[in-house]
Amino acid sequence: MSRFASGVVVLSVGEPHVHAMTANAFGSVSLDPPLVQCCVAHTAVMHDSLTRSRSFGVSILGAGQEPLARYFADKSRPLGLPQFDGISWTPGPLTGAPLLPGALAWLECKLVESYVAGDHSLFLGEVLASATGDGEGALLFYAGRFERTQAS
Secondary structure: OOOOOEOEEEEEEEEOOEEEEEEEEEEEEOOOEEEEEEEOOOOOOOHHHHHHHOEEEEEEEEEHHHHHHHHHHHHOOOOOOOHHHHOOOOOOOOOOEEEEEOOOOOEEEEEEEEEEEEEEEEEEEEEEEEEEEOOEEEEEOOOOEEEOOOOO
16 A cells, blocks of 8 residues: 555544544545545544544645654654644634644544444544645655655
């Protein structure tokens, strides 16, 4: 699967289970109703946070946001709200989930279903709100490395 290029997002959950993580197992499922999916390992802190919160935010990262992707993938970062110390963010108006400025787009989602899928769970979210940013290039993950696209 390392040969499949994927976008990079930061999934986030608001109070009282604040947490965020970098993910590339994310995608659109349906336009009507608007549904997205994300896959999270059973052992990840996000798995419990998302399950308990029942809502989540998504920041779709732009080409210049690799440092944020690396930070939210680092298992040694603090947990809970302290992981956002020094990081600019805005609480989503519907979910309170932290949304990162400079992203290509943001989603706020309500968890509608989850499915056990091997050592991960597939979470299905209904998009409650969305917005687009001003970025032109996307951050991708391919062959174990971050890559960037540029708009033509």
